[in-house]
Amino acid sequence: MEKYDLLPLQLQREGLVQPKQFYIPTIADELPITLVHSKGYYQALQQGKVSKALMRRIGFPYSYRLFLRECAIVEGTIKVALHALRHGLGFNISGGTHHAARHWGEGYCLFNDIAIAAAYLLHQKKVKKVLIIDLDVHQGNGTALIFRNNPDVFTFSMHGANNFPLQKAQSDWDIALPDQCDDETYLNTLEDALKVLYKKVQPDILFYVAGVDVLKEDQFGRLALSIEGLKQREWLMAEFAYKHSLPMVVCPAGGYPKSLTLLVQGHTLIYKATHYYYG
Numbered sequence: 001m002e003k004y005d006l007l008p009l010q011l012q013r014e015g016l017v018q019p020k021q022f023y024i025p026t027i028a029d030e031l032p033i034t035l036v037h038s039k040g041y042y043q044a045l046q047q048g049k050v051s052k053a054l055m056r057r058i059g060f061p062y063s064y065r066l067f068l069r070e071c072a073i074v075e076g077t078i079k080v081a082l083h084a085l086r087h088g089l090g091f092n093i094s095g096g097t098h099h100a101a102r103h104w105g106e107g108y109c110l111f112n113d114i115a116i117a118a119a120y121l122l123h124q125k126k127v128k129k130v131l132i133i134d135l136d137v138h139q140g141n142g143t144a145l146i147f148r149n150n151p152d153v154f155t156f157s158m159h160g161a162n163n164f165p166l167q168k169a170q171s172d173w174d175i176a177l178p179d180q181c182d183d184e185t186y187l188n189t190l191e192d193a194l195k196v197l198y199k200k201v202q203p204d205i206l207f208y209v210a211g212v213d214v215l216k217e218d219q220f221g222r223l224a225l226s227i228e229g230l231k232q233r234e235w236l237m238a239e240f241a242y243k244h245s246l247p248m249v250v251c252p253a254g255g256y257p258k259s260l261t262l263l264v265q266g267h268t269l270i271y272k273a274t275h276y277y278y279g
């Protein structure tokens, strides 16, 4: 997708990220991936033996290149999470593939990069408690299923009630918003939720799935946020992490307005917000 090429350029143009701050990930191995996904599913993807029905569910035609791309996204999110633990903040330019579950992928997601990175940190005993805040307009159903019986990971998803997936999974906390939800309702709901979340979870790290498909211009989202509303959302999230000294990992997830300019502008907002707080 073009946004993955344009976003780094825009971030440099606006002076939000310096060229030396970029890191190009290698390919994640089987082990971190199979902390979350079944060996059978991983190997089927690696060997090109995924059924046609499952590839239809994923939404992409199979290629080995696609498999490698997804492994690179996973490695990126793991590296970013380790960076965030040391420096407070880390961004993956890609990632947020939150529909992938243990035995299958769907909705253009093969592996669940955030879930894998969270499981990896727990496995390595780098953290004890993980909070995942998923504000993409589509529910983080894969993440919810993966961690449904795991008390060390709290999954929060705030999404459109009538968006994909129509059959929702159960996160630890879901807020389903009505169609055409406006800035005020959205921001008030989020602000209230954030107040509860920190006290309730007391996390060691936050994974933020920052989909911009909440914008009213989005072709698939059904909400009605303005770009100003999205800006305020990102400021709330940056402030939340900053005031609690909570290491934050950001993955961009979805965004599908017709205008590529608006899409890139939307995705830069969380960088601007964190730049404001963290410098």
Ligand SMILES: [Zn+2]
Residues within 6 Å of the ligand: 136, 137, 138, 211, 213, 253, 254, 255
């Ligand atoms: Zn989405």
